Amino acid sequence: MASRPKIVAENVQMRFGHVTAIENVNCTINEREFVSIIGPSGCGKSTFLYLVAGFEKASGGKISIGGNPVTGPGPDRGVVFQEFVLFPWRTVLRNITLGLEIQKVPREEAEARARKWIRLTGLSGFEDAYPATLSGGMKQRVAIARALAYEPEVMLLDEPFGALDVQTKNYVIRDLQQLWIEANKTMLMVTHSVREAVLMADRVLIFGARPSSIVADVKIDLPHPRDPADPRLAAYQAEVTEILSAEVDRSMIQSRP
Amino acid sequence: MSMAQKSVSAPFAHRVIGWTVSVARPVISIGALLLIWELAVQFRWINGFLFPAPSAIFASLLADAGPGGDLWKHVGMSLYRLLAGMALAIVFGTLIGIAIGMTHWGRLIFKPIISALMPVPTLAWTPILLLIIGIDNRTTILVVFIAASFEVIYTIITGIEQMSSRVFWVARSMGATRMQIFWKVIVMGITPYLITGVKLGVGYGWRALIAAEMLAASSYGLGFMIFHASEYMAIEMIYGGIFCIAILGLLLENVVLRRIEIATVEKWGVQVER
Numbered sequence: 001m002a003s004r005p006k007i008v009a010e011n012v013q014m015r016f017g018h019v020t021a022i023e024n025v026n027c028t029i030n031e032r033e034f035v036s037i038i039g040p041s042g043c044g045k046s047t048f049l050y051l052v053a054g055f056e057k058a059s060g061g062k063i064s065i066g067g068n069p070v071t072g073p074g075p076d077r078g079v080v081f082q083e084f085v086l087f088p089w090r091t092v093l094r095n096i097t098l099g100l101e102i103q104k105v106p107r108e109e110a111e112a113r114a115r116k117w118i119r120l121t122g123l124s125g126f127e128d129a130y131p132a133t134l135s136g137g138m139k140q141r142v143a144i145a146r147a148l149a150y151e152p153e154v155m156l157l158d159e160p161f162g163a164l165d166v167q168t169k170n171y172v173i174r175d176l177q178q179l180w181i182e183a184n185k186t187m188l189m190v191t192h193s194v195r196e197a198v199l200m201a202d203r204v205l206i207f208g209a210r211p212s213s214i215v216a217d218v219k220i221d222l223p224h225p226r227d228p229a230d231p232r233l234a235a236y237q238a239e240v241t242e243i244l245s246a247e248v249d250r251s252m253i254q255s256r257p
Numbered sequence: 258m259s260m261a262q263k264s265v266s267a268p269f270a271h272r273v274i275g276w277t278v279s280v281a282r283p284v285i286s287i288g289a290l291l292l293i294w295e296l297a298v299q300f301r302w303i304n305g306f307l308f309p310a311p312s313a314i315f316a317s318l319l320a321d322a323g324p325g326g327d328l329w330k331h332v333g334m335s336l337y338r339l340l341a342g343m344a345l346a347i348v349f350g351t352l353i354g355i356a357i358g359m360t361h362w363g364r365l366i367f368k369p370i371i372s373a374l375m376p377v378p379t380l381a382w383t384p385i386l387l388l389i390i391g392i393d394n395r396t397t398i399l400v401v402f403i404a405a406s407f408e409v410i411y412t413i414i415t416g417i418e419q420m421s422s423r424v425f426w427v428a429r430s431m432g433a434t435r436m437q438i439f440w441k442v443i444v445m446g447i448t449p450y451l452i453t454g455v456k457l458g459v460g461y462g463w464r465a466l467i468a469a470e471m472l473a474a475s476s477y478g479l480g481f482m483i484f485h486a487s488e489y490m491a492i493e494m495i496y497g498g499i500f501c502i503a504i505l506g507l508l509l510e511n512v513v514l515r516r517i518e519i520a521t522v523e524k525w526g527v528q529v530e531r
Contacts (some may be wrong), residue, residue, distance in 0.1 A: 075430070081427075085423040099432075130525060
């Protein structure tokens with residue numbers, strides 16, 4: 001099934017002072033694809049995500065979304081962070097309607113759309129709860145619903161399951177797979193877990209040790225939604241782990257005095 | 258203090274009983290103290306001149322509260338000065354706090370000045386204010402302003418430092434304009450800190466006000482009432498004034514502002530370190 005390119009990165013480079021985090025990053029993420037980014041710690045995978053999100057400006061190269069170059073953050077991209085970053089003074093419902101409020105969508109329509117995502121993310125009943133009273137899994141669901149509610153073209157997730165315990169994580173992963181199928185959006189997810197990457201993504205981009213570029217693009221040719229117990233996943237996991245381990249070793253050697 | 262689970266609303270009757278009990282406890286313990294005091298005077302265990310019986314104190318307060326008495330004028334004047342000083346502290350304190358917390362020039366200009374002035378006890382400013390302004394409401398209002406604004410500035414700076422840049426990233430990702438970010442993120446984000454700053458500011462401001470009213474020998478005001486009473490050896494009125502100051506201070510800090518704090522800071526689970 002041919003689909004058009006959505007996110008295109010050309011010769012992207014990012015320097016912080018004297019340190020080059022990433023360079024020669026070239027990749028194309030197609031519409032409605034779910035792509036995972038994995039790599040050794042500190043390799044710059046989150047940096048790349050923030051460049052796509054527009055929070056930082058690339059030192060070199062170009063990133064474009066749907067043909068338009070990225071110049072800053074914007075409502076064509078939704079972001080989900082590891083630490084949830086909910087607004088504590090707003091209820092669940094109002095956190096989710098925030099993006100719509102900012103776009104001046106009338107109150108009734110905004111609430112109706114928010115309630116749809118509340119239902120889809122399993123948050124029904126918690127519309128008037130404040131984030132301080134929610135568990136980690138619930139908070140992340142709110143964050144995901146909040147990003148999806150204003151219908152961005154692309155969803156960017158930075159280690160979304162990092163702050164969740166194992167049991168909660170499995171539920172949220174399963175729900176996110178369902179959401180992705182429902183929402184039909186392009187998703188780019190940074191993770192440090194090979195298991196998560198292989199379970200959720202159509203393609204896994206493996207970043208190398210610093211200065212990182214993409215060392216491998218592993219296609220996961222399995223239908224969605226995927227069952228974590230599927231034996232075919234194990235083969236892909238092994239393949240990704242092998243490439244990743246080599247890069248982790250390389251980055252360890254780098255950091256040795 | 259954050260809540261781990263969704264709070265359950267208790268039935269109305271339970272809440273009324275809970276509230277009554279929480280009010281009853283301090284009333285009973287203070288009431289017991291007053292009763293012992295009363296008995297001590299009646300049985301001449303203590304000097305009834307230096308420590309007049311609570312009954313006498315309340316009697317003279319009641320007399321001053323009636324027609325021909327000035328109690329309400331004193332209370333009203335003190336409260337007016339407090340509110341005016343707090344209003345100034347909130348406006349200027351917030352602006353300076355935001356300038357220091359968010360801008361480079363704000364930090365460069367204001368931070369050293371604030372840090373240098375902070376150790377000066379508020380009352381030390383009273384003689385200068387008296388010289389410049391004279392015996393006028395403005396002197397006491399400025400005393401409240403000085404006492405309270407440091408608290409407001411400090412808590413707002415803390416609040417801004419606590420706000421992670423990610424919150425701004427989320428808003429910008431949604432396409433928020435700068436005005437929208439100002440009102441929906443910055444203002445809302447610092448509100449809990451402003452409220453706590455105001456609560457602390459009222460505490461210090463009230464104390465400084467009473468003392469300034471005594472020093473500045475102004476007309477009316479609870480501090481003046483005590484000073485005036487001491488000149489005329491009306492000891493019951495001195496104690497009466499102290500009672501009023503204590504009760505009003507308690508109501509302001511622990512009832513009015515505490516309520517606001519509960520409805521906002523605690524509900525939102527924000528930790529305001531002070």
